[in-house]
Each structure stands twice: as C-alpha cells, then as structure tokens.
Amino acid sequence: MSKAVLMQGNEAAVEGAIAAGMRFFAGYPITPSTEIAEQSALRLPQVGGHFLQMEDELASIAAVLGASAAGVKAMTATSGPGFSLMQENIGYGVMAEIPCVIVDVQRAGPSTGLPTSPSQGDYMQARWGTHGDHPVIALSPSSVRETYTLIIRAFNLAEKYRTPVIFLMDEIVGHMREGVELPRESELIINHRKMSFHDGANKQCYFVPEGEYVPAMKPFGQGERYNITGLAHDSSGFPTNSTEIAGKLFTRLLDKVEKNVNDIVRIEEYAMDDAETAIVCFGGTTRAVMSAILEARAQGKKVGMFRPITVWPFPEQQLRARLPQLKNILMVEHNHGQMLLEVQRTVGGALPVDFLGRIDGTVISPADILAKLNEMEENCHAQ
C-alpha cells in the first residue's frame, strides 16, 4: 500500500484507467461524469496519452473504438443520456471485437431527468441497450478505492475477451470523496490483448482455434492489413451472407462471455455465513446496506449482504449457492426494480424476494433499509 490520498470516485476512475494502460480518452461533457473527462484531459498528456473532446457521444465512442483498433487502450465516460447515444457503437465493439471501457456514471430519471442526483436506473440499459443478441460484461464499484482497482479489471477483461466493458458507476460513488490507499504499481495485474495471431491463422484475423473463443488482435499499422466490419463476417474479417458462418460467429461472441462466466464474475459477501436474510445490492447503495446490516445484527437479526461486483453477467450460480440457508431476500437498488428481475429469475420462486428502491433522486438510507427489514419480519410473523 502507498500513502493515503483524498480522491473523488470520478478521479479514481481516471487514475485506475491510466494505471491499467489507458492512453486515449474521447468524451463529451455530461453531469455527473464530467470530472472523468477533465481529469483525463489533465493527466493523459502527462503520460504521453491523448485526450479528445468530441462533438457528441456518438463521436466519442466511435473515436474510442478507432483508437483501440490502432492498438491503444481507450475509454470514454458519460451518463444516461450519453450512454443511450453510444449504444449502437457499443454493439459495433461487441461485433468487431474491439476492447474498450465505457464508464456510465448513472443519474436519476428518464430523459434529462435529475442530472446531479443518484440513480442506478441504467442497469438494464447496460445489458440490453444495444440491439441484437449480444454478450455484455459490466462491473460496478461501491467505493472510491474499488473504483480504482475495478476499472483496472474492466480494462483487463476488455483486453482478454476483446469486448467493450461497461463500468457502471453511479452519482454516489462518482462524486464521493474519500481517503484511499492506492495499491502500488507492482501489486497490479495488467492484461493486454493477444497481439500475435493464433497458430494456423494464416492471415485470418478472426481465426479462433477449436476450444478457444477469442481471436488475436494486431493493431493497425503493424503489417497485417486486415478488414474490420460490423457486418457478419468470416474469419478473414470480410462480410458474409452465409447464415451458417453468421450463426457460428454470433454464438461464439455469446459463448466468449457465457463459457467464461467463472473468470468474469466477482461478488462480495458480508456477514453471509449464518445469514437467513440476504440483502442484494450493488454500487453506491452498498454503504447504506452495510450500515443497516451492522444495526440489524445488533438487534439480533441474521442479515447478510450479497453484492454483485460483476453486475453483468449476473452472478446467478453464486446467489443460487446461498439459497438453501436463506428464508428471504431483500433487493435494495436506486431504481424501480431492475436487478430485482435477475434476482427473481435466479431464485425462481424458491424464496420470497422483497424490494426496496427509490427513483426520486434521493439516497436510500440505512434507516429506510432497517424499516424495510422490520416490515419483512412483521409480515413473516403475521403469516
């Protein structure tokens, strides 16, 4: 550990990204993510990197994908409205297999909504925002320090699986300032995309050997001269109308994530050993949940926390493993019930699943959570 520094979540995202090797940022100002662009503009030239303020979010994500195709680790940051604008090209990144990180610092409400207020209303947009069947990896940090370390993981996963990774922050974590001890450089694990083609590729830039899922990616300008397209393509990267080749490609893209779910999924559990009630939460909601659990434990309630750090794919195996010991589950999130749907799907009716959410741009407090736990207990006794 190095010495403690006072840092904002949005700044930690930039510092972590730079530690991960990010050397290109393109973005467009939008609250509450703007500090990420500002910090990138300040820091990137200091490390030989490039910052570009684009004319809109459509251009930002496109420039990021272009930079990554040129071999540079690249990132953009936005909030809900800008995230919506980026969706088409996030799908392009999935299809063309171009690694990058997209930070979404969520804010409240549909449309322009409440720009400075917290929300977790983009959870489903992160999964289903772009069209067509596609895989998504999304990670959500719950503190400033975790923002730093987890965004490094976001880059690592993007590079390893050659896919855009969504870094789903929220206004709470993005604007929170706290003292953090950052890990030393020597403690960090940094992954890079595989740059030399697989054996047998013979200039087939999207060639993947049997049993593997990820093609190698040489940057433009290193002599391979291949084609990248968002159309269905064969292993040479050239468009095809063959439904057989297209079907295999779409399946491989999904398998790339689904078959590696154990490598991708991370959770945090707190006080779960003897828990009878699990509170599921993620991101900025976590802190209120942990204080509520301390209080509830002091009152003798057997409550624990199950927190997806990888929010997509949803950690269904891990949650399912906890079901035998549980009496019920409480989903707490700053939206109208989005991760709730994943929890319900995973639980499959085996247990009651309660919900506590907020969509008015104010934060859920530990007292709200305790009140909800008491209400659940009363309902239990009443039955």
Place this chain on the structure above:
Amino acid sequence: MPSDLIHQYMRIDHLPQIWCPGCGNGTIMRDVAVAIEQLIDDPEYDFDRDDFVIVSGIGCSSRAAGYLDFNSIHTTHGRAIAFASGIKFANPKLNVIVLTGDGDCSAIGGNHLIHAARRNLGLTVVAFNNDIYGMTGGQYSPTTPNGDKATTAPYGNVDRPFDIALLAAGAGASFAARGDVFHARETTEIIRQAILHKGFSIVDVYSICPTYYGRKNKKGDAVEMLKWQKENLIPTNRWYTMSEEERVGKKLIGILSRNDYPEYTEEYAKIIEQCRKKK
C-alpha cells in the same frame, strides 16, 4: 486477369464488387488506389503501405474499404470520420483515408464532418457523392438537387442540397476539393494532393448512380451520365479560361481552398512534450 494495380492493392478474392453495372464508385475506388500507389512509389516521399488505413461508414460507397488491401475498417452509418479521428489521434503516423457517401458524411454524419474540418485533424475524406441513398434503394439525400425525384420524393425533392466541399470549407477544412468520375486522372491527382496535405482534407467526388438516381430522373444510362459530367464539370485549367456566362450551370472540378492551419495531432504533440519537460 486483373491489372497490376488491382492485383497489388485490392483483395482479389473478394472481387467482383457488389456495385451495380454503370456505378461510378468503382472508378473512384480505383482513383484512391492509384493515388496511394503513386505516393508509395514516389522516392520523394516515405509512404509505407502498412501505414495506410481505410475507414468507411455505411452505404454503397463504404463497401470500398473491404476491397482495398490495406488496414481497413467498415464502421457504422455516419461515424466513419469519428472512428478515423480516434485512429489518427491514437497513432498519428498512420495515413487515414475515409471513404464515405453523401448521406453517410453529410446527413447522419454531418456533425462529425464539420467538427473534423474545424479541428483540422490530418484525415483525408473522399466522399462518393451520387446524390442518392443507393444501398436502401433510392431515397433522397442531402445532395439530391431540389426538385429531383427519389423514392421518398415521388413529387420532387423539396429540400435544398448541400455542396459538400463548400460545407467543409465553410467549417474550416484546410483542404477542400471536388472531383468526379469522368475526370478520373484529374480526380486521382486531387486525391493525391489531399493525402499529401497535412491537415484535414476532403474531396467531394461526384459519382453516378444510373440505377436509382439516373433512372428516377431520366438521366439516361451510365454513358449519358458520364457525358453530362464531361460537359458540366470543368477541371481547373479550363474553368479559368471560361467567361461568367459560360460557367452558368457548371461546376469547377479541382481544389477549392487550401490553407496550412496547424494540424491537430502536431499541436497536441507539443502539449505532450511540454508536460514531459515539466516532470
């Protein structure tokens, strides 16, 4: 047998291309390949083939990227210039050439065009301008002349058209030019000059679409449309010998404006250098 040029600079496994008989796009694609070939072969310059990147958007024009045997990326509709900006800025040694269409670069991608022009990032944009959306079957585009017909303008187009080269010049492009299919030799030279130009350069190349635009507007077949270009699009040397009256209804083919504004990646490199020295 394909010619030497095609053998060397096109992906012959993927030919013939998908364009309709009589389409002008193949000629423009060839012009681009010849311009690049001339630069690579020219001992005066140090162009490496592997440093060329061809970026395209979506539409008939944008299929050209796949046929050209360079680093190539066929992106999303309207976003080619934005992708290209990322490629060039991330690795300024690359020669980034955007192949786009009138709809791709002046409708859905119009914002990226004007901002790239303003920024003066060293890209070369070649617009295959056929006055129509060909890939989707003949809808009017931002360059369809007023009054002309298209499948979405069955009673004649009410919109007024953009002049892409002037639009880009107005937005600050440091090199703005026009070319066409008929004057292939002149157009090739203009594209060569555009690639050599340090800042943002654009060549608005008038293509022909006999299948949709031509048929809808009774412009005749490809030969007739080329004849129209021959008579109405005038290369620079001839343009300046013509009187005002002779120029009415005709357009200049050539370089419309050229300035040496500072190039974006070079200016940014100075900032990086400044930060390095401060350390």
